[in-house]
Amino acid sequence: xxxxxxxxxxxxxxxxxxxxxxxxxxxxxxxxxxxxxxxxxxxxxxxxxxxxxxxxxxxxxxxxxxxxxxxxxxxxxxxxxxxxxxxxxxxxxxxxxxxxxxxxxxxxxxxxxxxxxxxxxxxxxxxxxxxxxxxxxxxxxxxxxxxxxxxxxxxxxxxxxxxxxxxxxxxxxxxxxxxxxxxxxxxxxxxxxxxxxxxxxxxxxxxxxxxxxxxxxxxxxxxxxxxxxxxxxxxxxxxxxxxxxxxxxxxxxxxxxxxxxxxxxxxxxxxxxxxxxxxxxxxxxxxxxxxxxxxxxxxxxxxxxxxxxxxxxxxxxxxxxxxxx
Amino acid sequence: xxxxxxxxxxxxxxxxxxxxxxxxxxxxxxxxxxxxxxxxxxxxxxxxxxxxxxxxxxxxxxxxxxxxxxxxxxxxxxxxxxxxxxxxxxxxxxxxxxxxxxxxxxxxxxxxxxxxxxxxxxxxxxxxxxxxxxxxxxxxxxxxxxxxxxxxxxxxxxxxxxxxxxxxxxxxxxxxxxxxxxxxxxxxxxxxxxxxxxxxxxxxxxxxxxxxxxxxxxxxxxxxxxxxxxxxxxxxxxxxxxxxxxxxxxxxxxxxxxxxxxxxxxxxxxxxxxxxxxxxxxxxxxxxxxxxxxxxxxxxxxxxxxxxxxxxxxxxxx
Numbered sequence: 001x002x003x004x005x006x007x008x009x010x011x012x013x014x015x016x017x018x019x020x021x022x023x024x025x026x027x028x029x030x031x032x033x034x035x036x037x038x039x040x041x042x043x044x045x046x047x048x049x050x051x052x053x054x055x056x057x058x059x060x061x062x063x064x065x066x067x068x069x070x071x072x073x074x075x076x077x078x079x080x081x082x083x084x085x086x087x088x089x090x091x092x093x094x095x096x097x098x099x100x101x102x103x104x105x106x107x108x109x110x111x112x113x114x115x116x117x118x119x120x121x122x123x124x125x126x127x128x129x130x131x132x133x134x135x136x137x138x139x140x141x142x143x144x145x146x147x148x149x150x151x152x153x154x155x156x157x158x159x160x161x162x163x164x165x166x167x168x169x170x171x172x173x174x175x176x177x178x179x180x181x182x183x184x185x186x187x188x189x190x191x192x193x194x195x196x197x198x199x200x201x202x203x204x205x206x207x208x209x210x211x212x213x214x215x216x217x218x219x220x221x222x223x224x225x226x227x228x229x230x231x232x233x234x235x236x237x238x239x240x241x242x243x244x245x246x247x248x249x250x251x252x253x254x255x256x257x258x259x260x261x262x263x264x265x266x267x268x269x270x271x272x273x274x275x276x277x278x279x280x281x282x283x284x285x286x287x288x289x290x291x292x293x294x295x296x297x298x299x300x301x302x303x304x305x306x307x308x309x310x311x312x313x314x315x316x317x318x319x320x321x322x323x324x325x
Numbered sequence: 326x327x328x329x330x331x332x333x334x335x336x337x338x339x340x341x342x343x344x345x346x347x348x349x350x351x352x353x354x355x356x357x358x359x360x361x362x363x364x365x366x367x368x369x370x371x372x373x374x375x376x377x378x379x380x381x382x383x384x385x386x387x388x389x390x391x392x393x394x395x396x397x398x399x400x401x402x403x404x405x406x407x408x409x410x411x412x413x414x415x416x417x418x419x420x421x422x423x424x425x426x427x428x429x430x431x432x433x434x435x436x437x438x439x440x441x442x443x444x445x446x447x448x449x450x451x452x453x454x455x456x457x458x459x460x461x462x463x464x465x466x467x468x469x470x471x472x473x474x475x476x477x478x479x480x481x482x483x484x485x486x487x488x489x490x491x492x493x494x495x496x497x498x499x500x501x502x503x504x505x506x507x508x509x510x511x512x513x514x515x516x517x518x519x520x521x522x523x524x525x526x527x528x529x530x531x532x533x534x535x536x537x538x539x540x541x542x543x544x545x546x547x548x549x550x551x552x553x554x555x556x557x558x559x560x561x562x563x564x565x566x567x568x569x570x571x572x573x574x575x576x577x578x579x580x581x582x583x584x585x586x587x588x589x590x591x592x593x594x595x596x597x598x599x600x601x602x603x604x605x606x607x608x609x610x611x612x613x614x615x616x617x618x619x620x621x622x623x624x625x626x627x628x629x630x631x632x633x634x635x636x637x638x639x640x641x642x643x
Contacts, residue, residue: 025457051457057487062480065446066453069464072435073385073454092477096440097447104426105436106418107640141641165643 001184007177009151010040013158014078016187018048021076024162027054027063028080037082038118038177064090064115068098068167071113076162083129084119084171087137098167099142114161116170120211120261121306123174127298132210132261132310135268137169138238145238146192147171149213151181153236156190164192173211173261193240197249201231204255204320207246207272209235212259212311219316230320238268243275250281255323257290261310264293292319328536333598336378336535337608340370340591341615343394346403347566349619350393350410354570359410363424364391368533368565371590372497373398375538376465376560379546385433385451385464387444390425391497391564392437395467400432403618407626415629421640435464441502442468442475445494449481452492452555463491463549465542471502473516482555486523489554493545496557497532499564504576517559525555532560533590536597563588 004012018024025048026041032055035042045053056063060081067077081087087094094115101109121130138145144166148154154172161168198213199220208216213234220230233249235242250256256276258269269291276282276289294310311319347365354363366373373394377386380399388395396406401417409416409427417427428436435451438444448466455462472478473496485492496516500507513519520527526548530541538560545556563585567574574582595608 023458027453054453054488057480057483059480059484061477062446062449062484065477065481066450066484069387069435069447069450069452070454070457071450072430072447073451073458075454075457077450092440092443093446097438097443101428101436102643103640104418104422105428105430106416106421108418108430109428109436110643112643144642 001182003180004151004183005177006151006154006179006181007038007040009155009183010158010172011042011044012183013155014041015044015047017159017162018044018052023074024076024078025052025054026078026080027056027067029056029058029063029082031055031080036080038174041080060086060089061093064093065097067113067115068093068101068111071111072101072109076112078114078116078162081115081117084117084133085128085131087117090115094167095140095143099140103142110165111167112165114158114168114170116172118172118174118177120173120175121299121310124301124303124306126301130299132173132294134169134171134238135262135266138268142167143239144168144192145171146236147210147238148236149176149210149234151179151183153190153196155183156188157192157236159187160189160192163189168192171210175211176214179214193237193242195236195242195245196234197231197245198234199230199232201229202253203229204257204323205231205233205246205249205253206257206259206316206320207233207235208259209238209268210261212261215311215313215316216259218313219320222313222317223320228320228324235272241271243279246272247276247279247281250276251284254284254286257292257319257323259311259316260291260293262294263296264291265296267293269293287323290319290323292316328539330603332378334607334611336374337594337598338611338615339374339398340535340594341612342403342618343370343373343397344591345615345619346393346397346406349623351566360412361423362569363410364569365566366391366394366564368585368589369497369499369562370394371535371594372495372532372538372560372562375535376467376495376542378539379542380463380465383433384462385435387435387448387451387464387466388437389444389467389469390437390439390441391469392427392467393424396427396429396434396437399429399434401427401429401434403622404625407622408629411626412631413626413629414632415626419640420632442472442477444468445472445478446481448492449485449490452485452490453488455491456488461550463493463546465546466492466494468494468496469502470496470498470500470507470516471510472496473519474510482523482557485555486525489552491549491552492555493542493549494555494557495542496559497562498559499562501568501576503568506576515559517557520557525557527557527559529559529561532562533588533593535590535594
């Protein structure tokens with residue numbers, strides 16, 4: 001199997017879906033000749049032309065709304081929002097229109113669209129270009145939310161998202177774009193709503209998503225040197241949420257740490273924690289459920305402050321030790 | 326443009342359907358038989374009917390919170406509409422949507438909208454789909470004067486103009502955005518003046534003259550279908566009733582209301598048709614038929630079952 005960058009795997013998924021289904025098109029800011037602000041759509045404009053790789057004015061509400069309207073008419077748009085923070089500018093079209101159309105219309109409409117963008121800090125872009133808040137979207141009935149952490153998953157999940165008949169919020173941590181992993185050639189999908197055990201272990205379960213899966217795996221490797229055997233569950237989809245995989249892991253290990261990139265208050269980790277506490281795994285817990293997440297602050301600019309705003313590998317190691325103490 | 330007698334009578338009938346439907350809904354509201362709120366378009370029938378008359382059957386519309394008239398003109402079925410307002414399982418939205426969310430996708434009605442200007446980007450997306458699929462459809466996008474102050478209006482119309490999308494924007498200017506007069510909400514005198522910013526035609530039309538509306542929309546639809554891009558049409562009209570239920574209408578005078586009632590689009594069209602030689606009996610017959618139709622539709626709705634609570638979760642995801 002070939003090693004590929006996350007960004008390449010994502011692009012490959014987009015390209016293959018566009019070749020497979022002529023109703024798939026990409027719309028967003030600078031996605032054309034420029035290839036997207038992070039280069040995700042690089043080369044696609046040359047291959048598919050301006051009708052299927054559509055550069056728009058700087059108009060997030062119109063991008064999201066045009067995607068909703070086109071999806072209602074049978075197309076399968078993939079809307080790129082340049083930074084995840086800018087999703088807020090497209091909110092009405094996404095949450096009041098796209099998410100609610102089907103239910104409001106009595107179950108008669110389909111809105112098969114993907115809206116994707118890069119989230120997260122670590123690039124010095126400060127507060128308006130760095131926030132992670134995927135859980136916000138999981139709060140809106142009608143939306144699905146996925147946040148793949150590996151090149152394999154990103155390709156498989158973008159395909160599932162494009163083929164899904166509902167609006168899917170597709171979350172890419174920008175530090176993941178240049179990470180590598182094995183990606184098979186050709187067509188395969190990763191199901192939406194299915195968590196994945198990325199590392200088997202018996203002492204503690206770490207539930208993480210997106211970039212935090214990588215950090216958790218790195219922490220697990222270091223902890224192994226001390227004889228601590230960590231299981232890492234990649235939640236992958238926030239909605240639908242695969243609590244079953246989490247619960248069975250916690251039943252096995254008896255200890256759990258949840259690691260998120262979002263500000264901690266009202267984050268998705270609370271949903272997981274409540275799910276564990278209310279499940280049969282509760283009786284298996286040997287220690288309180290622990291959460292590790294971003295601080296409740298806008299992301300600061302200074303690199304040292306920025307690093308301290310969200311969990312890093314040493315924080316995860318320390319938190320694991322705390323749970324095991 | 327000369328209209329066939331058949332088309333003229335269709336327009337007359339549709340305006341009547343809308344008027345009678347709305348007045349019946351008003352009555353049901355006052356009798357506390359309808360839940361929630363709703364926005365009636367009494368007095369604005371000509372803009373809905375004239376504009377939609379200019380479409381082909383395959384064409385699409387997006388509508389607004391004041392959308393019953395658009396739905397009826399686009400071939401909406403009165404029984405299903407009443408049923409929806411009564412929250413019944415047989416309603417357009419199985420009682421999940423109510424007045425502000427009626428959609429009839431089979432007839433090309435992509436939905437009313439509870440968000441002011443919410444349908445404008447969606448209409449633009451529908452037009453984008455038509456451009457990509459080359460299906461020859463045009464989307465007609467209704468909104469009120471208030472919507473032209475929303476960012477979504479500007480973003481979407483600009484995008485459509487840049488991409489020359491087959492969409493026609495129809496602003497039904499009924500002079501007030503809820504209570505605030507348009508002249509207080511807009512620095513330009515006419516909503517159509519905003520077209521200049523997008524380098525598209527901006528046309529003002531008497532919104533109470535159904536054939537005048539038809540004519541300007543027809544031209545805009547043809548232009549759109551030829552790939553020459555969108556137009557912005559402003560139909561000047563007036564809503565006779567309050568913004569929604571329980572609006573005391575303190576922001577306008579009874580004299581002003583009376584003045585506009587004198588310009589009733591239906592009465593006016595009746596006189597026009599008679600002067601063109603259409604027999605009064607023909608028009609009377611239509612009126613009678615519409616009355617019966619409304620009665621039957623309401624009966625159907627009233628006799629329809631309530632949605633089942635055990636099915637409350639259905640229809641969130643496809």
